[in-house]
Amino acid sequence: MLNRNTLRSRxxxxxxxxxxxxxxxxxxxxxxxxxxxxxxxxxGAEPQTCVVxxxxxxxxxxxxxxxxxxxxxxxxxxxxxxxxxxxxSTKTWKNLDNAAARFSTNTICFNGRDLCVINPxxxxxxxEERPDATAGRDLIKVEFGADGRIDLxxxxxxxxxxxx
Amino acid sequence: MNxxxxxxxxxxxxxxxxxxxLPSSAARAFDSSRLEAQSAELIARKGGGGGGVRKxxxxxxxxxxxxxxxxxxxxxxxxxxxxxKVGGGGAGGGPSLNRPAAAAARPAAGTGNRMASRDxxxxxxxxxxxxxxxxxxxxxxxxxxxNRSLSRDVNxxxxxxxNxxxxxxxxxxxxxxxxxxxxxxxRPGWGVAxxxxxxxxxxxxxxxxxxxxxxxxxxxxxxLATAAIINDAVDDAVDDHNSYxxxxxxxxxxLYGTVQPSGSNSVSFVVQANGNDYQLYANCNRGTINGQExxxxxxxxxxxxACQVAFGSV
Numbered sequence: 482m483l484n485r486n487t488l489r490s491r492x493x494x495x496x497x498x499x500x501x502x503x504x505x506x507x508x509x510x511x512x513x514x515x516x517x518x519x520x521x522x523x524x525g526a527e528p529q530t531c532v533v534x535x536x537x538x539x540x541x542x543x544x545x546x547x548x549x550x551x552x553x554x555x556x557x558x559x560x561x562x563x564x565x566x567x568x569x570s571t572k573t574w575k576n577l578d579n580a581a582a583r584f585s586t587n588t589i590c591f592n593g594r595d596l597c598v599i600n601p602x603x604x605x606x607x608x609e610e611r612p613d614a615t616a617g618r619d620l621i622k623v624e625f626g627a628d629g630r631i632d633l634x635x636x637x638x639x640x641x642x643x644x645x
Numbered sequence: 646m647n648x649x650x651x652x653x654x655x656x657x658x659x660x661x662x663x664x665x666x667l668p669s670s671a672a673r674a675f676d677s678s679r680l681e682a683q684s685a686e687l688i689a690r691k692g693g694g695g696g697g698v699r700k701x702x703x704x705x706x707x708x709x710x711x712x713x714x715x716x717x718x719x720x721x722x723x724x725x726x727x728x729x730k731v732g733g734g735g736a737g738g739g740p741s742l743n744r745p746a747a748a749a750a751r752p753a754a755g756t757g758n759r760m761a762s763r764d765x766x767x768x769x770x771x772x773x774x775x776x777x778x779x780x781x782x783x784x785x786x787x788x789x790x791x792n793r794s795l796s797r798d799v800n801x802x803x804x805x806x807x808n809x810x811x812x813x814x815x816x817x818x819x820x821x822x823x824x825x826x827x828x829x830x831x832r833p834g835w836g837v838a839x840x841x842x843x844x845x846x847x848x849x850x851x852x853x854x855x856x857x858x859x860x861x862x863x864x865x866x867x868x869l870a871t872a873a874i875i876n877d878a879v880d881d882a883v884d885d886h887n888s889y890x891x892x893x894x895x896x897x898x899x900l901y902g903t904v905q906p907s908g909s910n911s912v913s914f915v916v917q918a919n920g921n922d923y924q925l926y927a928n929c930n931r932g933t934i935n936g937q938e939x940x941x942x943x944x945x946x947x948x949x950x951a952c953q954v955a956f957g958s959v
Contacts (some may be wrong), residue, residue, distance in 0.1 A: 512717060514693070514720070514725060514852075515725035515727060516727055517725075517726060517727055517728065517731035518727065518728045519728075519731065520730065520731050520738065520739045520740060520741065522739050522740050525798055528731075528738065528739020528740060529741070535725075537718055540717040542716045542717065543714075557715075557716045557717065557718075557816070558716065559715055559716045562714065562715055562716070562853070576725075580714060581742055581743045581781070582714060582742075582847050583741070583743075583744070583834075584832050584833040584834050584838075585744065585745050585748045585833035586740065586741045586742070586743070586745060586834060586835040586837075587729065587834045587837045587838055587906040588740040588742055589740075590713075590740065590742055594742075597740035597741070598740055599729045599731055599739070599740045599835055599837070600729065601726060601830070601840070602721075602725050602726055602840070603717040603727055604717075604719070604829070604831030604832070604834070604838065605721040605723070605828075605830050605832075605840065606715075606718065606719050606721045606722070606829060607714060607715055607717055607722070607829075607839055608827075608829040608830075608832050609719065609721040609722060609827075609828060609829035610715060610719050611713075611715065612827055614713065615713075615832070615885050616886050617884065617885075618828075619713060619748070619827040619833045620742070620744070621713040622713075623714050624880055624935065628753075631713075634713040634714075635713075636699070636713070637697070
């Protein structure tokens, strides 16, 4: 039978563990969200089969687009939203200039047409998290400033001429 | 107490108070930084809705001025797909930012003279449109059958007791306020966005259901609404941000966002009939609703529509 001190000690440990867990949401969220067999296109070239691995790492979500031996990784963070691409040659993250999504084709593109992918999972999540902002919308574009933060968001006809 | 000792303790108390207060102040700081970013964004948004400056507690108009795109890591209703259905996208079934031809043919959301379905004088617009489409695309017989069944349904609906629209076997009412009518997949591109990658459904023009031939003859119905008609109805509803489609040739309103597959043959959904909301289950392979064969053509159309939304091609 547990004596009172042992019980207190264990309750204390549990409370400490719970506190640590709550204080580290980044760790709690880590892990693979999904792997998606789909199609990608690089720099406007013909679409090719690819696998998207969406992984939570700390406060970011990484999207690895695996096309054969080539991997293009996009990192997305929130509050504020920033997107960056992994540059393997310099081993650094480079802020994106822009990103665009069209719901009706389930497509999202990064930096113009540098990398486009059919990813309904991503768009389903966006749609459900921001129902009011996305209701009735099909095309969304965001332009990032030099500091990586969003300078401009446009929708549908409001995007005419944006990014050109 | 020694004053020299009291001061550090007081400082500790202040520090603790600061720690306790930190979450709310940090949240305010976070909100203000986000607001700053969002304010700049809103200026560029089409129809973003100006807010004006108001004091805290009012509606600034900026509260929903999000960045448009986000992290995309929150699991949507229906979960994650592991295989994207391609083909609904751009050229060659690949990714594309170009508007699909079918979508481009429709007026943009919020434009044109289309009324919200709920305000339509009769809930048969989709059915009428469908018959016209059938006539253009299909054979002469197809057109004739469509019109015949349509007018019969209209007359019957007008004269009969309205309660007859609801099968006695439909006994599970749902609280619509507790139902997610707009899951992430119920949007433009919904056919590809459906997160499930499985399912079976077949036999549109001549259903393979064992009961179909004899019942169809009795009902005087040769065909059910085509996939194209139902897909168009969903597309229109999505564009108009309506939560339901009117099932062709019926008084039923199918809440398409509630459609969820169960296994590869079955589907659950909510339908509105006579002002009530019913949770139903259909087996698309056997052709049953709540375990029973449809008792009239309207129920067959409902079965057909729900199965198309769940498993049909787009």
